[in-house]
Amino acid sequence: MTRRILCLYLLLAGMFLSFSSCSVIQTFQNIARLKFKLDSVNGFLLNGIPVSNKTSLKDFSATDLLRITSAVTTRKLPVSFVLNVDALNPNDGKGGNQKTDVQLTKFPWKLIIDDKETITGDITSPVSVPGVGQDVKFPLKIEMDLFKFFNDKDYQGLINLALKLGGQQSNPVSIKLVARPTVSSPIGNITYPGDLTIVSQEYR
Numbered sequence: 001m002t003r004r005i006l007c008l009y010l011l012l013a014g015m016f017l018s019f020s021s022c023s024v025i026q027t028f029q030n031i032a033r034l035k036f037k038l039d040s041v042n043g044f045l046l047n048g049i050p051v052s053n054k055t056s057l058k059d060f061s062a063t064d065l066l067r068i069t070s071a072v073t074t075r076k077l078p079v080s081f082v083l084n085v086d087a088l089n090p091n092d093g094k095g096g097n098q099k100t101d102v103q104l105t106k107f108p109w110k111l112i113i114d115d116k117e118t119i120t121g122d123i124t125s126p127v128s129v130p131g132v133g134q135d136v137k138f139p140l141k142i143e144m145d146l147f148k149f150f151n152d153k154d155y156q157g158l159i160n161l162a163l164k165l166g167g168q169q170s171n172p173v174s175i176k177l178v179a180r181p182t183v184s185s186p187i188g189n190i191t192y193p194g195d196l197t198i199v200s201q202e203y204r
Contacts, residue, residue, distance in 0.1 A: 033090050036119040036181075038085060087104070089130065089136075126184075
């Protein structure tokens with residue numbers, strides 16, 4: 001290989017590595033702009049009893065209270081609900097940013113209620129978040145035993161907690177989600193280097 005050909009090879013290799021590096025950096029920057037926020041709680045069931053239309057203990061029927069009492073005496077109080085998460089992809093091609101569609105392939109999460117760690121889970125299928133500058137909602141199906149994590153509360157305290165989480169005046173402010181998303185990209189799947197703490201008040 002002559003010196004001239006060697007120099008040309010090194011020049012082309014350098015240009016390729018420079019382009020590849022810029023592409024990787026741009027990909028990471030676009031993914032880093034993806035934000036999350038907790039939106040709402042739907043379909044909350046307390047031992048199979050809907051609470052979304054209730055605001056206090058007096059809204060439960062005698063039969064409902066009997067079912068709840070029966071569960072608590074066995075040291076169990078199953079609840080289920082849907083926690084809706086908003087994902088915002090601002091990479092819409094405006095303001096100098098490259099338009100980038102993102103797909104969540106994994107979203108392992110840990111549910112925190114009243115600053116207490118409870119259950120863990122993941123999405124069951126990929127979630128597409130197109131670069132249109134608008135949020136995309138995706139549901140997380142939650143099933144857990146409320147008594148297991150909050151057995152320090154009395155009977156009314158457990159019901160009040162359920163109402164706070166999923167009653168008529170519910171607000172997910174007492175819920176946090178700790179997650180570490182994995183997203184697909186042109187250079188392969190990328191997992192966030194650290195956990196995200198997702199709350200209802202703001203995108204993070």
